[in-house]
Amino acid sequence: MKKITLFSxxxxxxxxxxxxxxxxxxxxxxxxxxxxxxxxxxxxRMELLGVIEGLRALKEPCAVDVISDSSYVVKGINExxxxxxxxxxxxxxxxxxxxxYIAVSKGHKINAxxxxxxxxxxxxxxxxxxxxxxxxxxxxxxx
Numbered sequence: 001m002k003k004i005t006l007f008s009x010x011x012x013x014x015x016x017x018x019x020x021x022x023x024x025x026x027x028x029x030x031x032x033x034x035x036x037x038x039x040x041x042x043x044x045r046m047e048l049l050g051v052i053e054g055l056r057a058l059k060e061p062c063a064v065d066v067i068s069d070s071s072y073v074v075k076g077i078n079e080x081x082x083x084x085x086x087x088x089x090x091x092x093x094x095x096x097x098x099x100x101y102i103a104v105s106k107g108h109k110i111n112a113x114x115x116x117x118x119x120x121x122x123x124x125x126x127x128x129x130x131x132x133x134x135x136x137x138x139x140x141x142x143x
Contacts, residue, residue, distance in 0.1 A: 001061060001062060001063050001109065002027060002060065002062045002063070003027075003062070003063045003065075004025060004026065004027050004058065004062045004063065004064045004065070005024075005025075005026040005027075005064075005065045005067060006023065006024075006025055006026075006051065006054040006055065006064050006065065006066045006067065007023065007024040007026070007067045007068075007123035007124060007126075007127050008021065008022070008023045008024075008047070008050035008051045008054055008066065008067070008068050008070075008073075008127055009021065009022050009047065009050060009068070009069060009070075009117070009124060009127035009128045009130070009131045010022075010043055010044070010045070010046025010047035010048070010049065010050050010070065010131050011043065011046060011128065011131035011132045011134075011135045012041055012042050012043040012045075012046055012135060013135045013136070013139050015042050015043055016040050016041055016042050017040070017041070017135075017139070018037065018038075018039055018040070018041070018135050018136075018138035018139040018142065019037050019038050019041035019042065019043065019045065019046040019131075019134075019135050019138070020035060020036065020037035020038075020046060020130070020131040020132065020133065020134025020135035020136075020137075020138065021035060021036060021037065021046045021047070021049050021050030021053065021127075021130075021131050021134065022034075022035045022050060022126070022127035022128065022129065022130025022131040022133075022134070023035065023050045023051075023053060023054040023057075023127060023130070024123050024126060024127060025054055025057060025058075026123075032057070033126075033130060034050075034053055034054060034057060035130040035131065035133070035134050036049075036053060036134060037131075037134035037135055037137070037138050038138070039138055039142060044070070044072050044073075044093070044094065045094055045097060046131060046135075047068065047070035047072060047073045048070075048072070048073050048076070048094060048097045048098070048101065049097060050068075050127070050131070051066055051068065051073055051077075051101065052097065052100050052101050052104055054066075055101075055104040055105055055108060055110075056104045058108065061107035061108055061109075062108050062109075063108070063109040063111075064108050064109065064110050064111070065111050065112075065113055066110060066111065066112040066113065067113050067115055067123065067124070068112065068113075068114065068115070069114065069115050069116060069117030069118075069121075069124055070114075071114055073112065074112040074113065074114040076098070077101075077110060077112040078111075078112050081098065081101075081102075084098060085102070
């Protein structure tokens with residue numbers, strides 16, 4: 001099983017507002033950047049969508065370290081998801097995205113790791129730039 005590191009960050013200009021996500025996928029010395037966004041979204045949705053789109057880009061089952069500054073995403077993956085599934089996501093925010101996460105994470109071995117945001121973590125800072133750029137492009141397009 002390949003070992004992949006998935007760095008991800010999300011941003012929203014307004015909460016809700018135009019938003020973006022940025023992802024770096026790393027396998028050995030190879031890297032791929034992915035980014036995208038949505039016209040009307042929240043920061044938490046973009047944080048989670050980044051992880052989903054990063055996982056969606058993988059072509060085979062992998063051991064994946066998800067590195068995120070979002071405690072919502074990290075705790076959601078590591079601690080809360082099992083109970084949310086048991087209660088069929090009743091009263092849980094973003095159930096559509098969590099269901100998408102479940103679908104794209106199947107077959108992978110996921111380990112989510114929290115890092116402090118805006119603290120000089122090189123890949124987190126790069127993902128932040130990608131996410132903000134996407135959000136800004138959307139904001140300018142809807143003026």
